Amino acid sequence: MNNEVLKEKILAVLPKAEFAPAGQWLTITLPKERIRSYCQTLKDSPELRFDFLFCQTGLDLADQFQVIYHLESTEFRYVIVLKASIPNKENPEIDTVSDIYRTAEFHEREIYDFFGIHFKQHPDLRRIFLDEISDMIGHPFRKDYKDEVNIIER
Amino acid sequence: MGIKIKSMKKNDFRDNDTLELFKQSGGNVLITTLDEIVNWGRSNSIWPLTFATSCCGIEMMATGASRHDFARFGIEVYRASPRQADVIVVAGTIVRKMAPVLKRLYDQMSDPKYVIAMGACAVSGGPFYYNTYSVVRGVEHVIPVDVYVPGCPPRPEALLYGVMQLQRKIKSETMRLTRDRDREYAEGTIPPKFKLSKEEDHE
Amino acid sequence: MIEDTVIGSIEQQEYTINMGPQHPSTHGVLRLVVSLKGEIVTQVKPHLGYIHRGIEKMSESMTYPQIVHLTDRLDYLSAHINNHALCLAVENALQVEVPERVKYIRTIMDELNRIASHQLWWCSFGMDLGALTCFFYGLRDREYILDIFEESCGSRLLHSYYTPGGLMKDIHPGFQKRVKDFIKYFRKVLPEYDQLLTGNVIMQERTRGIGNITKEEAISYGFTGPSGRGSGFACDVRKHHPYALYDKVDFQEVLYHEGDSLARYQVRIGEMWESMKIIEQLIDNIPEGDYSAKMKAVIKLPEGEYYQRVEAARGEFGVYILSDGGKTPYRLKLRSPNFSNLSAIDLLARNFKIADLIAIGGSLDLVIPDIDR
Numbered sequence: 001m002n003n004e005v006l007k008e009k010i011l012a013v014l015p016k017a018e019f020a021p022a023g024q025w026l027t028i029t030l031p032k033e034r035i036r037s038y039c040q041t042l043k044d045s046p047e048l049r050f051d052f053l054f055c056q057t058g059l060d061l062a063d064q065f066q067v068i069y070h071l072e073s074t075e076f077r078y079v080i081v082l083k084a085s086i087p088n089k090e091n092p093e094i095d096t097v098s099d100i101y102r103t104a105e106f107h108e109r110e111i112y113d114f115f116g117i118h119f120k121q122h123p124d125l126r127r128i129f130l131d132e133i134s135d136m137i138g139h140p141f142r143k144d145y146k147d148e149v150n151i152i153e154r
Numbered sequence: 155m156g157i158k159i160k161s162m163k164k165n166d167f168r169d170n171d172t173l174e175l176f177k178q179s180g181g182n183v184l185i186t187t188l189d190e191i192v193n194w195g196r197s198n199s200i201w202p203l204t205f206a207t208s209c210c211g212i213e214m215m216a217t218g219a220s221r222h223d224f225a226r227f228g229i230e231v232y233r234a235s236p237r238q239a240d241v242i243v244v245a246g247t248i249v250r251k252m253a254p255v256l257k258r259l260y261d262q263m264s265d266p267k268y269v270i271a272m273g274a275c276a277v278s279g280g281p282f283y284y285n286t287y288s289v290v291r292g293v294e295h296v297i298p299v300d301v302y303v304p305g306c307p308p309r310p311e312a313l314l315y316g317v318m319q320l321q322r323k324i325k326s327e328t329m330r331l332t333r334d335r336d337r338e339y340a341e342g343t344i345p346p347k348f349k350l351s352k353e354e355d356h357e
Numbered sequence: 358m359i360e361d362t363v364i365g366s367i368e369q370q371e372y373t374i375n376m377g378p379q380h381p382s383t384h385g386v387l388r389l390v391v392s393l394k395g396e397i398v399t400q401v402k403p404h405l406g407y408i409h410r411g412i413e414k415m416s417e418s419m420t421y422p423q424i425v426h427l428t429d430r431l432d433y434l435s436a437h438i439n440n441h442a443l444c445l446a447v448e449n450a451l452q453v454e455v456p457e458r459v460k461y462i463r464t465i466m467d468e469l470n471r472i473a474s475h476q477l478w479w480c481s482f483g484m485d486l487g488a489l490t491c492f493f494y495g496l497r498d499r500e501y502i503l504d505i506f507e508e509s510c511g512s513r514l515l516h517s518y519y520t521p522g523g524l525m526k527d528i529h530p531g532f533q534k535r536v537k538d539f540i541k542y543f544r545k546v547l548p549e550y551d552q553l554l555t556g557n558v559i560m561q562e563r564t565r566g567i568g569n570i571t572k573e574e575a576i577s578y579g580f581t582g583p584s585g586r587g588s589g590f591a592c593d594v595r596k597h598h599p600y601a602l603y604d605k606v607d608f609q610e611v612l613y614h615e616g617d618s619l620a621r622y623q624v625r626i627g628e629m630w631e632s633m634k635i636i637e638q639l640i641d642n643i644p645e646g647d648y649s650a651k652m653k654a655v656i657k658l659p660e661g662e663y664y665q666r667v668e669a670a671r672g673e674f675g676v677y678i679l680s681d682g683g684k685t686p687y688r689l690k691l692r693s694p695n696f697s698n699l700s701a702i703d704l705l706a707r708n709f710k711i712a713d714l715i716a717i718g719g720s721l722d723l724v725i726p727d728i729d730r
Binding site for chain 1: 250251283284285286287288291
Binding site: 023051052059060070101102103105107128129130132153154 | 404405406409411413414418449573574576577578579581590591592597598661662663664666673675677679688690692696697699700701729
């Protein structure tokens with residue numbers, strides 16, 4: 001599948017889409033407000049049908065948080081990557097996509113647990129792994145996380 | 155090819171004889187004989203608890219299955235309830251969320267109870283010793299351990315050897331004395347140094 | 358009359374039951390909080406994290422050859438395949454072409470690993486349904502594969518046999534003969550599995566029509582591997598995004614469309630046949646050559662993102678690496694198949710009896726350290 005062809009197809013339904021420089025797969029960068037509308041459009045468009053979210057990753061970059069969505073179209077076997085940036089590091093928030101892709105429900109809980117990114121309108125946003133550990137205050141995957149008691153660094 | 159394992163003379167490879175030194179000498183003829191009978195019975199019918207957290211659990215299953223078959227040594231029936239089990243084989247990593255559960259399981263077991271720490275994770279944290287925020291570095295910080303079986307994961311033969319060491323240990327017990335370990339555990343002097351939270355020590 | 362009312366009230370009462378973390382049929386330390394009405398499941402809430410070891414966080418301070426050893430310990434039943442994912446990701450990033458011989462050996466080892474994993478699943482699935490004999494049959498045959506692994510890799514379960522660029526050591530001289538002997542033996546034995554369990558009336562009653570999931574729901578829940586293919590979701594990475602030698606061998610993607618526990622069962626049995634087919638095509642043609650490509654002593658990935666998908670025994674396993682150019686990854690994400698498969702358990706078990714929850718859990722073949730990572 002040629003990336004250029006896919007790009008044109010995406011531009012047909014999402015004229016404002018911004019593409020990142022070429023990588024392994026076609027990558028769309030977007031501000032966090034658009035994530036729901038983009039996912040919905042990509043899923044519903046009969047030319048694309050991106051219906052399988054196979055990976056959702058949280059990232060802590062120096063100046064922002066990012067949530068990365070790896071989408072596949074099970075009908076046409078296209079793969080694209082969506083990157084939503086969250087510039088607010090104090091109080092990170094993004095819309096949930098768990099009603100569009102049900103698998104995101106767990107993935108979002110995991111990202112909330114690791115990074116503290118709040119997913120708005122998530123049906124059950126609790127810490128998924130680290131909820132019963134009494135002193136687990138911070139979010140361990142943030143780069144500024146420190147835990148002198150439990151981490152032995154090497 | 156490049157790897158050579160230094161051979162060991164048969165004489166050097168002895169069983170752990172120091173266990174027998176624990177045995178109390180002297181005493182009443184009747185009681186020591188009774189001890190022997192009781193210990194013989196106990197050591198040959200150790201029932202393990204099905205407690206497997208990760209990879210080592212698969213090797214524990216393999217030990218119980220067709221080829222290795224540890225029922226030969228009397229460690230026979232896997233019990234699902236801690237109240238029916240004699241030995242808990244801690245097979246796998248214990249993380250901080252699991253530690254209170256493990257302690258509760260141990261407390262629910264009826265005396266006499268024994269613990270085998272199977273695998274590097276249960277012995278010391280193993281591959282998850284450094285740079286992780288959630289692993290308990292050795293099950294000895296939660297419950298007292300009788301036998302350590304190293305390996306990642308240990309071969310079934312290693313677990314069998316560990317079980318046989320436990321049997322030796324049971325055979326050297328006497329029922330007149332409470333085991334030091336149990337007394338210390340009841341008093342709260344062991345397990346040492348493990349912290350569940352920053353403020354309060356693990357009770 | 359009195360009995361009727363008593364039973365009737367019990368059937369109408371609502372209960373909340375805690376299953377696990379220590380429970381013999383949750384395959385580890387999964388904890389499910391089950392809401393019941395009488396015997397009928399109304400809600401299942403999984404509570405995770407009882408074996409969360411922070412592997413992704415650890416990886417951020419480890420070099421790539423070191424991380425290979427951690428991937429073993431995620432889904433320990435498909436250790437080779439997990440290693441494969443990370444090694445491929447690193448090789449693709451460095452644009453290293455591994456020797457043909459390595460590709461052959463890796464593909465064969467992966468498929469042997471898949472068979473061993475499905476054998477163990479078959480044992481434990483039988484046990485979940487109360488058929489203990491399966492346990493002994495399955496583990497008996499699994500030992501033959503473990504012997505093959507042991508000869509070449511030096512370990513039974515967690516091999517760490519693949520390194521970025523190739524293999525740790527060359528295969529044992531007797532490898533090909535041992536594998537061929539095993540395939541010959543297993544072709545004879547696998548029909549026994551069918552005779553013993555597949556046709557069994559109790560087994561059929563307890564799995565047919567239990568735990569249904571449609572294709573659309575399966576895709577939405579990210580249901581991959583044999584579980585997804587039981588619902589007709591063609592999700593075999595080996596077929597659709599081939600790696601190693603999977604584009605050169607002839608094999609079928611086993612698909613069933615019922616979406617119930619029995620379909621998932623049959624996919625796995627079918628996959629064992631397909632895996633044997635793949636191994637037979639490759640085992641005689643392993644080319645001579647090096648067992649590893651030339652790699653630098655210190656592996657540094659160029660700046661950028663790398664993602665590699667492979668088909669593990671339980672579904673799609675993915676490795677996402679974000680490198681800042683150093684020896685260690687800036688962020689490493691492991692997409693584990695069981696994590697997504699588990700998220701559908703509420704949908705699968707709802708409105709079935711609590712005993713069926715065990716059968717459904719068994720048919721998903723969950724490995725808990727893979728979920729928690």
